[in-house]
Structures are given as structure tokens and as C-alpha cells.
Amino acid sequence: MIDKLTEKIKKTGAPIVVGLDPMPDYLPPHLLEAAVSARGESLEAAADAVFAYNRGIVDAVCDLIPAVKPQIAMYEQFGLPGLEAFKKTVDYCHEKDLLVIGDVKRGDIGSTSAAYAAAHLGTIAVGGRKFTPFGEDFATVNPYLGSDGIQPFIDVCKEEKKGIFVLVKTSNPSSGEFQDRMITEDGRSCPLYEYVGRMVEQWGSSCMGKTFSYVGAVVGATYPEMGRILRELMPNACILVPGYGAQGGKGADLVPFFRRDGLGAIVNSSRGIIAAYRQERYKEMGMTDQNYADAARMAVLEMKEDIAQALA
Amino acid sequence: MIDKLTEKIKKTGAPIVVGLDPMPDYLPPHLLEAAVSARGESLEAAADAVFAYNRGIVDAVCDLIPAVKPQIAMYEQFGLPGLEAFKKTVDYCHEKDLLVIGDVKRGDIGSTSAAYAAAHLGTIAVGGRKFTPFGEDFATVNPYLGSDGIQPFIDVCKEEKKGIFVLVKTSNPSSGEFQDRMITEDGRSCPLYEYVGRMVEQWGSSCMGKTFSYVGAVVGATYPEMGRILRELMPNACILVPGYGAQGGKGADLVPFFRRDGLGAIVNSSRGIIAAYRQERYKEMGMTDQNYADAARMAVLEMKEDIAQALA
Numbered sequence: 001m002i003d004k005l006t007e008k009i010k011k012t013g014a015p016i017v018v019g020l021d022p023m024p025d026y027l028p029p030h031l032l033e034a035a036v037s038a039r040g041e042s043l044e045a046a047a048d049a050v051f052a053y054n055r056g057i058v059d060a061v062c063d064l065i066p067a068v069k070p071q072i073a074m075y076e077q078f079g080l081p082g083l084e085a086f087k088k089t090v091d092y093c094h095e096k097d098l099l100v101i102g103d104v105k106r107g108d109i110g111s112t113s114a115a116y117a118a119a120h121l122g123t124i125a126v127g128g129r130k131f132t133p134f135g136e137d138f139a140t141v142n143p144y145l146g147s148d149g150i151q152p153f154i155d156v157c158k159e160e161k162k163g164i165f166v167l168v169k170t171s172n173p174s175s176g177e178f179q180d181r182m183i184t185e186d187g188r189s190c191p192l193y194e195y196v197g198r199m200v201e202q203w204g205s206s207c208m209g210k211t212f213s214y215v216g217a218v219v220g221a222t223y224p225e226m227g228r229i230l231r232e233l234m235p236n237a238c239i240l241v242p243g244y245g246a247q248g249g250k251g252a253d254l255v256p257f258f259r260r261d262g263l264g265a266i267v268n269s270s271r272g273i274i275a276a277y278r279q280e281r282y283k284e285m286g287m288t289d290q291n292y293a294d295a296a297r298m299a300v301l302e303m304k305e306d307i308a309q310a311l312a
Numbered sequence: 313m314i315d316k317l318t319e320k321i322k323k324t325g326a327p328i329v330v331g332l333d334p335m336p337d338y339l340p341p342h343l344l345e346a347a348v349s350a351r352g353e354s355l356e357a358a359a360d361a362v363f364a365y366n367r368g369i370v371d372a373v374c375d376l377i378p379a380v381k382p383q384i385a386m387y388e389q390f391g392l393p394g395l396e397a398f399k400k401t402v403d404y405c406h407e408k409d410l411l412v413i414g415d416v417k418r419g420d421i422g423s424t425s426a427a428y429a430a431a432h433l434g435t436i437a438v439g440g441r442k443f444t445p446f447g448e449d450f451a452t453v454n455p456y457l458g459s460d461g462i463q464p465f466i467d468v469c470k471e472e473k474k475g476i477f478v479l480v481k482t483s484n485p486s487s488g489e490f491q492d493r494m495i496t497e498d499g500r501s502c503p504l505y506e507y508v509g510r511m512v513e514q515w516g517s518s519c520m521g522k523t524f525s526y527v528g529a530v531v532g533a534t535y536p537e538m539g540r541i542l543r544e545l546m547p548n549a550c551i552l553v554p555g556y557g558a559q560g561g562k563g564a565d566l567v568p569f570f571r572r573d574g575l576g577a578i579v580n581s582s583r584g585i586i587a588a589y590r591q592e593r594y595k596e597m598g599m600t601d602q603n604y605a606d607a608a609r610m611a612v613l614e615m616k617e618d619i620a621q622a623l624a
Contacts, residue, residue: 023427024436071424073424073431074427079431079443080392080395082431105419106417109482109483115388115389116388120388124336124390124391126344126353126354126355127348134388142456143490144490145487146484146486146491149486171421173460174460176458179458181497192493196490
């Protein structure tokens, strides 16, 4: 799947993933009103509005980008109907030939990670039949429990030709609290995130695709200097870069995450694209919640240009 | 809720939480066969069998214990029907007056953690109405992203009088890979898990119940020496202790996790109870998959006795 992702990035010229993170605030009011008219004030109505919102975005941008990244928390907060909208979103994106990175940040002891891996990347047998529970192409994974929490994901990745992105250095302000702590490794001192990065490279060595391994890393756009170091430490890892746009990362900040050939990173933007219609500059262009999808398309095109200029 | 948990532990005399982790292997075959007869080989059938299994266990042990801990991964692997069984299990346990610790190990950047907190411990508004997505009483949380990934959970805990257990030192063999790394903190060296433990104590200081704070910690029974240190470092934290039984922890290993008054820890056993019917010693007593719930009850009583003797 990492090969397919790399191919699609080359083909679209857009190392961009759109974060389908339907925060309640972002939902265009007319979509929620329509859903509530049909089903009353209910979790089902919210979930319908979420899926309609996503479908509008996906239809508007699917020819421009290789992948989307739905953040499952935004669906889980709407309970079972929300998770049904998550599953429908994954399936709809596949229909539109988009790769899907499930931003699930799961991770647990071995047997439990195996269950999460089956849920998001694999299959599960019931009697003589096999089922695909959620069916994403990639999942994000939390490394705090160490190798035996990661290995079951790798096992499923090998079997199903899927991939994971392991949290190395996250984009949020307090990510340094634990991740930046200096530790001693092989007699020399380094921050914890560097050690996690080295482990990502090691985990990935057993499952190489054509150019990158099945084991990628998450490194926030908000920390470009750390990105530069991690890019070197993990030559075989594709880096998923959140934090561009609304979280503060800019095009120029992204350069260190890429290899010299312009590959090796894929940049996520969520709010900056799916809620572009709420920004002053798009409003001035006549964008409203009614044509939120047009605003999203314009925001993707501008992001693509911003990255291309930075990498030129 | 932490006060209620403490009261229930005192009342039952059992600082025990039963892990409702229905691994496919543990499912008594007759339950799956009955469900498949009714609904065909399907995720729905598996989910029905899971719920029937849980109901049998809960009915058999609910008078003996204060709380259960369903591991959501074991439900998520059965897709949407599995998560419906999770929700039904939470509701059923509440009917039986059991507290529910959602073992979800969520954790993300602030806005995303807020969504997870709403999903598992809080409510969500749709128009003018509020809904409870999953409605557990406690949730386990991963600290790798630092304070701003934890704070939204604490905010919801304060509002809803719920609680969290933060992963500090997990029970699995490779937990030391990152958690045991020596870091420098205030000029002195300590392992990362100790620093996380201190942060747990600090996070909890803003939300104290009568005896313990709303912010507890997860520390594996498999590491009793570390448990002793963490018990001292986190005087206000209730410690959730997984790893007893099948993972190798024994009654005597549990002593360091408790305060001198016998409070301050709650010990989880999953496989050792819900799959007791598969163990040789229970088989010899005539336990089979048909009376798996009786075996579970006997295993709880023996665990209670084992802990009581160790603490005596």
C-alpha cells in the first residue's frame, strides 16, 4: 500500500492528505438542519450530516489528492451512528480511489494490538467466513507500549500489504513533555523521539516496499528542526506530517520532512481544507457553508502550490 | 466516580475488576453456534455471541465485584456490530450496578482528546438535545502526547464526575523499551515511567475525590518493584493493575500496589476469569464451556481470597 501511496503522490503531484475530521463546529449548518429535519435531533442525524459533509469534500477534491485521513475520534463522539459514518466514509473514499489513513492512534499489549490491527487493517473470521471490520489502508499507532504493541500491526501489514504510521513527534504544544526528554541510548544522549524514530526504522526494515517501508512515522509540521533530524534517522520511512495550516505549520516548514527527490512525506491538513469556507479570505471570494466543497477544493489547490513552491 | 469505586471496593471486599475481553478463542463454542444458527456466519452473530458471553459472566459475578473493564479492541475487531455489543455490555453492567472502566487507551492532541472524552465519559449535543455516546465511568488514557492530550479528559471528568487511568508502566514484556528509559528531571535521573507517575499526581491534584483523585494510573502487576515506587510517588492515585493471573502476576506481587489500609489499587483479571473454564484445574472440577459462568465465579472467589491473603 505504501507503494500505491507513493505512486499516487507522484501522479497527483500533491503530497497531501485531507483530514476528514468533522468537528461539530465545522459542519455546515444546512447539512445538519436537513439531517435533523429527516431524523430528528439524534446521533443518527449528526452522523448523516457528517457523512454528507465528507461526501461533498471528497467529491470536490478526490481528483487532486492521493489520500484522506479520517480522525476516528470525531466519529466516535457520535457513538455507534458516528462510527457507521466512519465506515461509510472509508468505503466511499475507496469508491473514489482514495487511500484511507485511519487516524486511530491505537496501541496496546500484544494480543490487544492484534485485535486493533484486525479491526482497522485486517480481517476477522466468523465460522468459515472472513469479514473486513473497518478496512482502512493505513493506521496511526501509538508506540508507548514498545515493540510487542507494534509487532501485531506489522504482522497484519505484511499479510494484507497495508501500512502504519507510528507517532514519533506529535504536532501539539505539549508533545515535548515526554517525547523530548533526553535519554541515554548506546552510551550517548538523545531525545526520546529520536530513539522512537530509530525503532521505526528498525521495525520497518523487515517490511520494505519498493521505496519506503510499511512502517512510517508521524512527525508534526510544527517542529521542522526535529523533522530534519528524523528524516535522516529514518531514511526508509514515509513521514506523515500533521499540523500544517490551522496548527501553525507553513509550506517552508515542510521542506525538512521531504527527501531531496521530493518524496518521503505526506502532509495533512484538516481544518484548513474542510472548514476553509469559514476563513475570511475564502468568504471574501464568496464562499459560504453552501459551497463549502468549492472552498475545500480551492484550499487544496493553494496548499499544493504552497508545498510545490517550498520544495522547488 | 472514584469515591463510588472506593466505596464499592470496601463493600465487596474485592479490589477486583473483571476484564470483559472476549477474544474469539475464549467464546464458548455453543454461544457462537447458537448465534450463527440465528443470524448466519456474520459479524452480527459474533457480536451476539460476545454479548451473551458477557451477560453470562456478569450475571455470575456482579454481586462479588465493584467493576468490570471491557477492552474495546476485542469489540472493535468485530466492526460496528462488535461496538454495538460493547455499548450493550456497558449498559448491561450499569443495570447490574457495576462500574465500567472502558479500556480504550485513547489519547491525542487536545481537540481530538476532547472528542474521545465526550465519546467515552461525556455527552455530545445535537441541536438542543444531549446524548451519551458510550457512557463508561472511567477510561484508560495514553500519555505519550503530554498534558494537552490529558487535560480534555480531566475537564470532562470534573464535569461528569468520572475518572481516568493513565498508562504509566504497562504490564507487557516490552513496556520497558520506552517507559524505563532513564531521563533527567529536575537535575536528577529517573525512568520515564516515574516522571509520568509524577505528572499523574500533578494532574490529579486539581480533581480530588474524598480519598483519591479522579486521575488514576495503570501499572502492571508484572512489575511489583516499580509498583512500590509508583505507589509512593502517587499517593492520591488509585492504581489499576493489569497482568494478574494469565500474564504472570501473583497475589504476593500485588502488595506493593496497595496502601497500608488495603486501598489504592484495583486488580484486573481477564482471561483468568472469563476463560477459567478452559483451565485444567477448573476442568477437573467439572467446568466446561456450558457452565463457563460458574467457572468465572469460582475464579473470582479464588482471586479475592488470593489477594486477601497477600494483603493480610
